[in-house]
Amino acid sequence: MNMKKTFNVVATMALFGSILAGCGSNGAAPAAEQGGEQAAGGPVKVTFWSTMNPEETVTMKEIIGEFEKANPDIKVQLETIPFEGAQNKFRTAAQAGNGPDILRSEIAWTPEFAALGLLEPLDNYFKDQDDFLDAPLRYSKWNDKTWSVPQVTDALALLYNKKLLADAGFNEPPKTMEEFRTVAKALSKPAEDKWGFYYRVTDAYWFQPFMWAFGGGLIDDNKEILINTPGSVKGLEFLKELRDVDKVFPNEFDATNEYSNQMKAFQTGRAAMVLNGPWATADILKGEQFKDQNNFGIAPIPAGPEGKTGSPVGGHGYVIYAGSKVKDASYKVIEFINAKENQAKFAVRNGLLPTRKSAYELDDVKSNRIISDYKPVIENATNRPVIPEGGQIYTAFTPEFQAFFKGEKSAQQALDSVAQAWAQLLKK
The missing domain is CATH 3.40.190.10 (Periplasmic binding protein-like II)
Incomplete structure (x- = not known):
């Protein structure tokens, strides 16, 4: 998973609490960070490239604000990347060793990036997979590993x-x-x-x-x-x-x-x-x-x-760059912004379809006629090939x-x- 470093006893004890907090509800205890971008006594900085449209970005900024308020030890640097060029931009940056910590990846990009060694496998982080719809979750899997956390799904x-x-x-x-x-x-x-x-x-x-x-x-x-x-x-x-x-x-x-x-x-x-x-x-x-x-x-x-x-079946998922130095903090961000309540917020405000089964049980989603009408569309939709190509x-x-x-x-x-x-x- 992550590279291990040797910490002195004092540093280990200081970090122990924050590492446990970073586990969230998935129950995993990720390995130590790779050295994270963190000034002495300052917050960890997590860079996040998003390909959301302007309406969705408004919602994302609000949710990130809530995350930072609840987690003052982590600062999220959100950058909106035009969808049309994001695939090449990430590939180029990651291969040069400068990828963002988190990318909102289109489902077809994920196996390609994984095959190139640009992504961190998430199996030791992503423990609540049974709460996700089968079709979008299938796009997270390649070569017997899990590479993304499904954020949103769609179909024509x-x-x-x-x-x-x-x-x-x-x-x-x-x-x-x-x-x-x-x-x-x-x-x-x-x-x-x-x-x-x-x-x-x-x-x-x-x-x-x-x-x-x-x-x-x-x-x-x-x-x-x-x-x-x-x-x-x-x-x-x-x-x-x-x-x-x-x-x-x-x-x-x-x-x-x-x-x-x-x-x-x-x-x-x-x-x-x-x-x-x-x-x-x-x-x-x-x-x-x-x-x-x-x-x-x-x-x-x-x-x-x-x-x-x-x-x-289309959609997007959150992935973590293999070269990230703040993987634990990055997953903590993903876990928060992709909680069922926040998936519901994106869905109701922007007409999107959640990937979490539990999000569909929330009152705001259940009462939304448009989301309900899309359900039979998704049930009759077809996965594209999950291959690097x-x-x-x-x-x-x-x-x-x-x-x-x-x-x-x-x-x-x-x-x-x-x-x-x-x-x-x-x-x-």
Whole structure:
């Protein structure tokens, strides 16, 4: 675990109390710190890189303030890192010996960082794992060790405008892909720039629900590549038919602004349905169409022709840098900010989904309609492969996905190219 140092008797006795306090509820007694950044008589400094959005950061700063008040011997230096560059930034810093003590890691980054030797295994710290949902906890495990503490989970859902669907005679969201096609067609008026659906054609991540619905896949636990199987091809062809034949979403290609365009279309009522995750909830509810929050509908991904469905389980977890000199204090921070009450605070304020089972039993969470509506989405969601290469699969996937929607390749050609690139990736 941690490197051991020789302390004189006086220093050991002075530190004994704080080490016990650092164990928290996990019951572990971690080994001594590696020399921690601590001035004589001053607090330990723990650096924390967070990838949270501005709304979530407000909540995090409040919780950290509560932690520091309760633990004056530890000072948390919070730095917000843009999500898009955080993976490379941490890898570069950690490999140079300058990583932060704590990182909020996207689930696909964790096995990669662990394989590179950049993370501290947490098995001797993280003792209350039975309180965590199975799907997000699975992303914490790699190579028979535990590398992260799940902070938040998510999955893409079918989000819909209840009033627009009801006005068109649909009082429930579509449950199958054929029903989805019917609803989307009925709500689309291309000449008026009104759409039954708004879909992102520049990012392959958003294809996965259709891929699984039609029986396709990514990479299985044995590293068998499934992306170019018949089900994946059918899912991709179905999407293009929705755009080019049924004309239920706009024929646009704007990688820079596509996400914001999708959000605006949904918020203003120009799009009746979109795919998005719980991280978008707080922003969506600012839209004019959702001043009445009851108009905001959340449903699982419709099932494909054989009854299959799925949505990528995502989320983030807290990891500790292997080179940290303050690992005990770092875990104490993680334990506090990730307590069930604080998970509930993040969830209720920001429309997020807790990873702790006990958080769902708290009154604020149980009474939150949006969190409750996301529960069946998570129950029908699908884990992505937990492999060191998992965070790199979209590098080859997205360009081929784009080539298909631009008409440069057939679905089979595009996905065959992805499969070839993944085969090379997995050989490294």
